[in-house]
Amino acid sequence: MRKKKEIWGHVIQYLENRLSRAEIETWFSNTRLREADPSMVTIEVPNKFVANWLREKYTSELQEGFRIFFEPPPEIRYSFDVNPDQKSNFSAFSSGSGKTSLPWFDKNLTFESFITGETNRFAYHSALEAARMPGQHYNPLYIWGGPGAGKTHLLHAIGNYVQINRQPERAQYITADHFTSLVSSARRKRTMDHLRKEINRVSLLLFDDVDLLAGRLKTQKELSSFFNLFHETNRQIVFTAKLPPNQIENLTEEIASRLHWGVISEINSPDQETKLKIIERKCHEEGIDIPDDAAFFLASNSSDMKELMRLVTRLHTYSSLHHKPIDISLVNLVISGKHILSPAPNIKKIQEITARFFDLPVSDLLSGSKKRQYSYPRQIAMYLCRRYTDCSYKEIGTAFHNKDHSTVMYAVRRITKEREKNDRTKNDILAIENLIA
Numbered sequence: 001m002r003k004k005k006e007i008w009g010h011v012i013q014y015l016e017n018r019l020s021r022a023e024i025e026t027w028f029s030n031t032r033l034r035e036a037d038p039s040m041v042t043i044e045v046p047n048k049f050v051a052n053w054l055r056e057k058y059t060s061e062l063q064e065g066f067r068i069f070f071e072p073p074p075e076i077r078y079s080f081d082v083n084p085d086q087k088s089n090f091s092a093f094s095s096g097s098g099k100t101s102l103p104w105f106d107k108n109l110t111f112e113s114f115i116t117g118e119t120n121r122f123a124y125h126s127a128l129e130a131a132r133m134p135g136q137h138y139n140p141l142y143i144w145g146g147p148g149a150g151k152t153h154l155l156h157a158i159g160n161y162v163q164i165n166r167q168p169e170r171a172q173y174i175t176a177d178h179f180t181s182l183v184s185s186a187r188r189k190r191t192m193d194h195l196r197k198e199i200n201r202v203s204l205l206l207f208d209d210v211d212l213l214a215g216r217l218k219t220q221k222e223l224s225s226f227f228n229l230f231h232e233t234n235r236q237i238v239f240t241a242k243l244p245p246n247q248i249e250n251l252t253e254e255i256a257s258r259l260h261w262g263v264i265s266e267i268n269s270p271d272q273e274t275k276l277k278i279i280e281r282k283c284h285e286e287g288i289d290i291p292d293d294a295a296f297f298l299a300s301n302s303s304d305m306k307e308l309m310r311l312v313t314r315l316h317t318y319s320s321l322h323h324k325p326i327d328i329s330l331v332n333l334v335i336s337g338k339h340i341l342s343p344a345p346n347i348k349k350i351q352e353i354t355a356r357f358f359d360l361p362v363s364d365l366l367s368g369s370k371k372r373q374y375s376y377p378r379q380i381a382m383y384l385c386r387r388y389t390d391c392s393y394k395e396i397g398t399a400f401h402n403k404d405h406s407t408v409m410y411a412v413r414r415i416t417k418e419r420e421k422n423d424r425t426k427n428d429i430l431a432i433e434n435l436i437a
Contacts, residue, residue: 008033011065018061021373023424026359027054039182040075041066051078052313057427072181105163105173109156115281117274120150123267127154127238131161134204134236138263140227141238142245145267148304151240154267155206158238162204171204176212180219187218199226204236210259211241215250224254231261269303272296282309288316290326297328301335311335345436347385347399353435354381357428366401379411380429386412388436 011033016024027050035042043062045051054062055078063073111131116124123143130138143151155173162171174182186195199205205226213220230237241248244266245259270278276299283290290298290312298315302308314334319326355365358377365378378400385396386408393405393412400408418425 004033004036007036007066007069010068011062014065014068015058015061019058019424020376021371025373027058034079036069036074038070038074039178040077041070042077042079044079047080049317051080054078072185075178105159105171106156107160109153110160111157113281114150114153114157115270115274115277117271117277119268119270119274123150123154123265126263126265127158128161130236130238131158131165134162135234139231139234139236140259140262141236142241142259142262142264143238143267144241144244144264146242146269146303148302148306148308149267149269150305151267152208155208155238155240158204159206170202171206172199172202173206173208176207176209179207179223180213180216183219183222192222196226200229202235205230205238207237207239209241210239211243211248213251213255214248217252220252220255224252224258227255227258231258270305272299275299275303275305275308278305279308279312282312286312286316288312288319288326290315294326294328294331298331298335345388347389347391347396350384350388350436351381351399354384354432357432357435368401368403379415380425380432382408382411383415384429384432384436 008031012024012028015028030046031050031054032044033041034044043054045054055076059076062076066076067073111124111128114120114124123145126138126141127143130141143154145151159171159173182195183192186192207223210223213223227237229235239259244264245251245256248256251259276295279290279295279299282288283295298308298311302311311331311334315326315331318324318334319330324330351362351365354377355362358365358373360374360377364374365381367374369375382396382400385391385399386393389396391399393408397403397405397408415425415429419429420426
């Protein structure tokens with residue numbers, strides 16, 4: 001396999017042909033390829049904000065860039081150095097190079113960090129028993145429940161437990177979609193024997209979202225053969241799904257019956273008390289100050305813990321950017337998604353926020369440089385000034401180091417057209433408008 005530096009260089013080159021220079025320099029200048037595997041790559045980024053931004057805005061472009069080397073395109077994960085003791089190992093099924101490494105598990109998703117309540121206690125103890133004594137009393141273990149209930153957390157908790165306490169057990173986490181991609185690719189390339197050999201090296205299989213295999217008959221057939229192999233050799237399998245086995249349509253008889261062989265554990269959405277404990281822990285870890293009444297109001301608005309965690313992150317971001325304390329009114333604003341703009345934000349505020357968004361000094365935004373990394377943010381700032389202030393073209397030009405009014409008119413026309421036909425420009429403008437709120 002090619003060196004990681006070479007692979008990442010080609011991916012960046014691919015992105016440079018499709019993204020603006022400002023985007024490349026803002027979001028990719030301090031990144032590197034940390035791990036590369038046919039099924040999963042890990043990109044090292046400076047912080048959590050950049051990771052979230054790349055995940056939200058550039059996943060499809062990155063996957064296309066990696067497609068040059070890996071088919072199907074790999075799953076993309078991000079790493080950043082929060083705490084040296086929390087660094088993870090990343091890999092999945094190997095490419096057959098002979099190198100072995102630990103599979104990837106999120107080090108934050110452990111049994112210790114899983115908060116139990118009446119709705120999830122049985123699922124928690126079932127998962128813990130499967131981790132402590134794999135292949136014995138809880139095999140297979142089937143955990144089902146709605147989104148955000150904690151199913152994936154328990155799978156990673158099992159993997160982390162086994163890595164720490166049961167070496168050299170080899171646990172492997174995989175999603176139904178990823179498994180389908182691996183099987184499809186192996187069939188197309190006629191490398192099924194290699195894939196079977198790789199999976200046969202696994203001693204504990206953690207299979208997420210098995211219900212998504214509904215209707216995928218060829219993939220179900222392969223899973224059935226792996227299931228038989230694991231069961232005959234007393235190797236542990238843990239499945240998760242949104243539904244119990246008997247409610248999943250378009251499953252083969254063979255798979256449907258095997259999913260019933262072991263322990264079936266329902267995990268329900270957490271109750272209010274459990275949600276409050278989870279929010280409290282999240283806020284403590286992130287250093288977020290949230291009063292009890294605001295936390296209670298937040299917990300009352302969703303039973304999906306993933307959504308609640310996203311809301312906590314959004315609250316923190318909004319509070320930090322606008323220097324506002326978190327209270328019930330701010331929680332309500334973020335939940336509703338209503339970011340009301342000030343009646344007339346001034347030019348200076350728009351300049352500062354636009355420069356911060358593109359990670360530029362205000363002086364560069366106001367400069368006369370025609371390089372796209374400066375001209376594009378400048379034109380967006382002019383466009384927003386014209387849209388959200390009562391200032392004339394001449395007044396706006398004067399505020400941008402005495403630019404001519406015709407320069408402002410040109411910028412407004414250009415960004416107006418780009419916003420209509422270019423999703424990237426449209427998204428940039430929407431993001432800045434939210435920051436101006």
